[in-house]
Amino acid sequence: MRPPEVLRRASAYLARHDVESPLPTAEALLTSVLGVDRAGLYTRGQDLTPGEARAFGRALCLRCAGTPVQHMTGEQAFRRLTLVVRPGVFVPRPETEMLVEIALAELGEAPIVVDVGTGSGAIALAVKDERPGATVFATDLSREAVELARWNASRLGLEVDVREGDLLFPLATELRGRVDLVVSNPPYVGADAYGALPPEVRADPVAALVGGPALYERLMTEASSWLRPGGVLAVEVGADDGETIAEIFRPSFDGVRIEPDLAGRDRVVVGRRR
Ligand SMILES: C[S@@+](CC[C@H](N)C(=O)[O-])C[C@H]1O[C@@H](n2cnc3c(N)ncnc32)[C@H](O)[C@@H]1O
Numbered sequence: 411m412r413p414p415e416v417l418r419r420a421s422a423y424l425a426r427h428d429v430e431s432p433l434p435t436a437e438a439l440l441t442s443v444l445g446v447d448r449a450g451l452y453t454r455g456q457d458l459t460p461g462e463a464r465a466f467g468r469a470l471c472l473r474c475a476g477t478p479v480q481h482m483t484g485e486q487a488f489r490r491l492t493l494v495v496r497p498g499v500f501v502p503r504p505e506t507e508m509l510v511e512i513a514l515a516e517l518g519e520a521p522i523v524v525d526v527g528t529g530s531g532a533i534a535l536a537v538k539d540e541r542p543g544a545t546v547f548a549t550d551l552s553r554e555a556v557e558l559a560r561w562n563a564s565r566l567g568l569e570v571d572v573r574e575g576d577l578l579f580p581l582a583t584e585l586r587g588r589v590d591l592v593v594s595n596p597p598y599v600g601a602d603a604y605g606a607l608p609p610e611v612r613a614d615p616v617a618a619l620v621g622g623p624a625l626y627e628r629l630m631t632e633a634s635s636w637l638r639p640g641g642v643l644a645v646e647v648g649a650d651d652g653e654t655i656a657e658i659f660r661p662s663f664d665g666v667r668i669e670p671d672l673a674g675r676d677r678v679v680v681g682r683r684r
Contacts, residue, residue: 413440413451416458420470427474435479439469442483476609489536493562498554500618502532505671506595509646509678510536512669513593516642516680519543521590524636526577526629527551529618531559531570533593538568546570549580552617577632585636592633595646597621626655634662637683644680652676 411419417436424432437448443466446454458466469482480486480501486493488502489510495501510533517523520543525534528548538546548570550556556574563570573580578592599607599619611619626645633643643663647655652668656679659666663681671677 411457411463413444413454413458416440416463416466417451420466423470424473429473435473436470438479438483439473440466443469476613478610478613481613486530486532488532490539491532491535491562491566493530493532493535494558494565495530496558497613498615499552499558500529500555500614502530505677506532506646507536508669508671509533509593509595509644510540512678512680513537513591513642513644514540516644517541517544517591520545522585522588523547523591523593524549524578524581524585524589526592526594526633527596527618528559528572529555529595531562531572533595534559534570534572535562535566535568537593538570539566547581547585548572549575549578551576552615555618577629578636579632581636587636588638589633589636589641590638591642591644592629592637593644594629596625596629598626598646598648598651623651623654623658627658630658630662634683639683641683642680643683644678647676647679649675649677652679655679656681 420436421432424435429435440451441448443462478501480495481497486495486502489507523537523544523546525548528534528550534546534548537544548559553574556572559572597619598621600622601620604620656666656668659681662684664684666681668676669678
C-alpha cells in the first residue's frame, strides 16, 4: 500500500481511538518511520515494505496506548527550532511559545536572561536564537534535562550556559542584581489533579508537572534578588491560576499583568522588579 492510503487508514484508526489530531499524528509517525519529510510521504511512489509497515503499526499502537508522538519521533518544533526530545525530560508545548514572545518584547538588544527549569532548553534556546545579543543562562534540577538542554544547545550552535540545581542558585553570585529577565515555565499542576491528566501528559516526569503556588513564591523571592531594578519576571501559569500568581508577584513587582492565550485562558504572568 502507498503512503497516502496508509495515512488515510491510520488516521481513521487513530480517530477511532480518540487520539487528537489524527492525520498530523499519522503523518509525523510515518515521516519518522520512513525517514522522509512530509512532502516525501505524498510523493513516494513505492509501497511500504513489510518492515516499514510493521514499524508503523507498532508506532500507531504505542500512540493509542498513550505514548507521546515526540517520544517516538525524538523531536519537537519550538518557534524557529527543532529540539531533540526524549523520555525523562518535559516535551515543550506550543503554548509556551507565547511566553517567549512576551519575554522578547520586554528585552533590549543585549540583555542577561535566565530560564529557570529549562527542560529540553526550549525557552533559553529560542531566546538566544531570536535575540543573539543576549547572554543566556538556564537551570534545571534534573540532570537529564541539563544534559539534553546542553546537547540541544551544542547541536543548534546556540550559546546558552546550562547549570544543574534549584531555581537561580546555580548562577554565579556576581550576576545578583544584574539580570534583565527571569523567564520560567515551572511545574504548575496540583498534586490532586495529577491522576486525572491524560496518559500522554503523564509520560512527562512528575517533577516537571507537579508544583503550584509555593514554587512560584520561591521563584518570585529568588528572582527579586537576581533581577536589576526594572528587570522582568515572566512565567507561564495554569489556565485558572493567573490571579493567584499575580497576587504573589504584586508585593515586589510593578505593572503585574496576566496575559491570556488565544483561547482566552490565563497563560502568562509578567511583572517588573520594583
Ligand atoms: C514544565 S517543565 C518546563 C520545561 C521547559 N522550560 C519547557 O517549557 O519546555 C518544568 C521544568 O522545571 C524543572 N524544575 C522543577 N523544579 C525545579 C526547581 N526547583 N529548580 C529548577 N528546575 C526545576 C523540571 O525538572 C522541568 O524540567
